[in-house]
Amino acid sequence: MSDSKSGxxxxxxxxxxxxxxxxxxxxxxxxxxxxxxxxxxRLKQSTPQAEKADEIVRALVLAVRACEDQSASAGYGISAIxxxxxxxxxxxxxxxxxxxxxxxxDGFRLAAALEGELKRPAILENDANAAAxxxxxxxxxxxxxxxxxxxxxxxxxxxxxxxxxxxxxxDGSAAEIGHMGVDPFGGVAxxxxxxxxxxxxxxxxxxxxxxxxxxxxxxxxxLHTSEHLTSEQIYHAGLDGDELALEVxxxxxxxxxxxxxxxxxxxxxxxxxxxxxxxxxxxxFEKHMLQQVAERAFPLPARRVxxxxxxxxxxxxxxxxxxxxxxxEGRSV
Amino acid sequence: MSDSKSGxxxxxxxxxxxxxxxxxxxxxxxxxxxxxxxxxxRLKQSTPQAEKADEIVRALVLAVRACEDQSASAGYGISAIxxxxxxxxxxxxxxxxxxxxxxxxDGFRLAAALEGELKRPAILENDANAAAxxxxxxxxxxxxxxxxxxxxxxxxxxxxxxxxxxxxxxDGSAAEIGHMGVDPFGGVAxxxxxxxxxxxxxxxxxxxxxxxxxxxxxxxxxLHTSEHLTSEQIYHAGLDGDELALEVxxxxxxxxxxxxxxxxxxxxxxxxxxxxxxxxxxxxFEKHMLQQVAERAFPLPARRVxxxxxxxxxxxxxxxxxxxxxxxEGRSV
Numbered sequence: 001m002s003d004s005k006s007g008x009x010x011x012x013x014x015x016x017x018x019x020x021x022x023x024x025x026x027x028x029x030x031x032x033x034x035x036x037x038x039x040x041x042r043l044k045q046s047t048p049q050a051e052k053a054d055e056i057v058r059a060l061v062l063a064v065r066a067c068e069d070q071s072a073s074a075g076y077g078i079s080a081i082x083x084x085x086x087x088x089x090x091x092x093x094x095x096x097x098x099x100x101x102x103x104x105x106d107g108f109r110l111a112a113a114l115e116g117e118l119k120r121p122a123i124l125e126n127d128a129n130a131a132a133x134x135x136x137x138x139x140x141x142x143x144x145x146x147x148x149x150x151x152x153x154x155x156x157x158x159x160x161x162x163x164x165x166x167x168x169x170x171d172g173s174a175a176e177i178g179h180m181g182v183d184p185f186g187g188v189a190x191x192x193x194x195x196x197x198x199x200x201x202x203x204x205x206x207x208x209x210x211x212x213x214x215x216x217x218x219x220x221x222x223l224h225t226s227e228h229l230t231s232e233q234i235y236h237a238g239l240d241g242d243e244l245a246l247e248v249x250x251x252x253x254x255x256x257x258x259x260x261x262x263x264x265x266x267x268x269x270x271x272x273x274x275x276x277x278x279x280x281x282x283x284x285f286e287k288h289m290l291q292q293v294a295e296r297a298f299p300l301p302a303r304r305v306x307x308x309x310x311x312x313x314x315x316x317x318x319x320x321x322x323x324x325x326x327x328x329e330g331r332s333v
Numbered sequence: 334m335s336d337s338k339s340g341x342x343x344x345x346x347x348x349x350x351x352x353x354x355x356x357x358x359x360x361x362x363x364x365x366x367x368x369x370x371x372x373x374x375r376l377k378q379s380t381p382q383a384e385k386a387d388e389i390v391r392a393l394v395l396a397v398r399a400c401e402d403q404s405a406s407a408g409y410g411i412s413a414i415x416x417x418x419x420x421x422x423x424x425x426x427x428x429x430x431x432x433x434x435x436x437x438x439d440g441f442r443l444a445a446a447l448e449g450e451l452k453r454p455a456i457l458e459n460d461a462n463a464a465a466x467x468x469x470x471x472x473x474x475x476x477x478x479x480x481x482x483x484x485x486x487x488x489x490x491x492x493x494x495x496x497x498x499x500x501x502x503x504d505g506s507a508a509e510i511g512h513m514g515v516d517p518f519g520g521v522a523x524x525x526x527x528x529x530x531x532x533x534x535x536x537x538x539x540x541x542x543x544x545x546x547x548x549x550x551x552x553x554x555x556l557h558t559s560e561h562l563t564s565e566q567i568y569h570a571g572l573d574g575d576e577l578a579l580e581v582x583x584x585x586x587x588x589x590x591x592x593x594x595x596x597x598x599x600x601x602x603x604x605x606x607x608x609x610x611x612x613x614x615x616x617x618f619e620k621h622m623l624q625q626v627a628e629r630a631f632p633l634p635a636r637r638v639x640x641x642x643x644x645x646x647x648x649x650x651x652x653x654x655x656x657x658x659x660x661x662e663g664r665s666v
Contacts, residue, residue: 158599169479169602169634171601173631173633174600177599181515185516193628262514265506265510266493266509268501268507269503270503300431304504
């Protein structure tokens, strides 16, 4: 293949990798990925706590250079740049519309800035959308074309793939599954301005909050001893049989199940993939989640849908970013 | 055009109409429709309270014959048959999977039966899906390609069109917007088996139920005088300033707004079209609905979406059925 290409262009074309980056509020993770989904090289660093977008661009350019040096020694070139961010993205224009955790990027034309520095095509995507693409390409959704991916992390993100295409909505803001009201009258305020969103019951942040709130009712819980609680700790307590932790994951499962039943009735997907750190608590919330789905979703789509754990872990977004870069020419995702 | 066609087939081809039928639990409405969306002839009759699917087939065949006689005299032929039903449809196989209001059709291959009798292509569609297509073709959604249609009738139906294509889901059961939980812990049971669905707060049936439930708290309401309540009566009472009616439509607007905010956050459409009989109460519920959307939906997609009344009235389903028949060759909807 590269020979025939070099025949056309007159240059030797190296086998193609893409540079994929997952730009989080805390960490910038990057990797070179080949067309089969293999990660060749990866790096992880702190996201610059930048006041100007230029610093983010510089960090990304340096990451590309580092990956490039490493790839070149193995005989590979980097043909495209793909960055996923935690926020609303105008994919067509390569603009970050709103990124609450990296606010210096609001309104910034990141794709054009990267193309200018790196002289290669660059694309952007929302991180939860990319995770859905990654799971369909290399994870739980392999071989399927209509899946919903729910990412339970610090917040709750979502990605919807319909007939093999990412559904972004008319403004790139679709699939905000974390901001579906699952207890609209329950009164828990969400950072989005609404109340009773899935995110306030099923995120890692929510697990910790619900544990703190319920502690007075569980005086013998082992979770009293810890001031700095994490969802991981709570999950481990649950595995040990701690009643407080079990109650929190029960509630979380109920709310998640209500949200999934809505998605099943509205979208009728082949699969719902659940990822993010909170999925570690699967054993503790699965039964409660599935019970709500059984009680609330229509029988036909409920029988159809497989509800499964994500398989790509932290790499879902990176892999999805890579897949989207490879697909740009064919516009197949 | 017809001349060039006749040159190929050797026959004179008449200008094409399609036969569209909207098979409800109570009425069978049918019409001949041309490619521009003009209804040429229409008829309405009671739906046979049939125990066998054959009786429904016979009623449809007779309706086609009646339309055909009328069309032939005007020089038109009927090129295809399109029937919409209140239930889950396997469009590809032309099978009615489940139609709670016309149970004799459950599992019936209606398209094949009609093709056998009428020697013309026949297609099926869910009625709320067809209404969405009708509104995009000839109604409020003209010129748009991504809309959600919510039909507030005896129940609450939905249709979702994404980038110009009806989204049916993997089993043809998507867009069950009426069965999104908008007060999952509120406890009102729904016929679907779940609790707190949009349908139990925003359908005509719900308007009547909520009025009956709230009557004891409004002793001076004019709605006490009537034993046989209808949503129409309640709407008129509201226009007269009746406090009970106003409270019922306020609640209905709140629940509807919660549901629409979910749809906006998940789908990010250009427009939400609201149809069905209950939309007559628009003036009474609009403000409350929009307030919930403003409080709960993300700002970007909430600014984008137009929330409007349907424009095709009772004909939305018929028109959508016709459009789908015309589109079958091109598979464009």
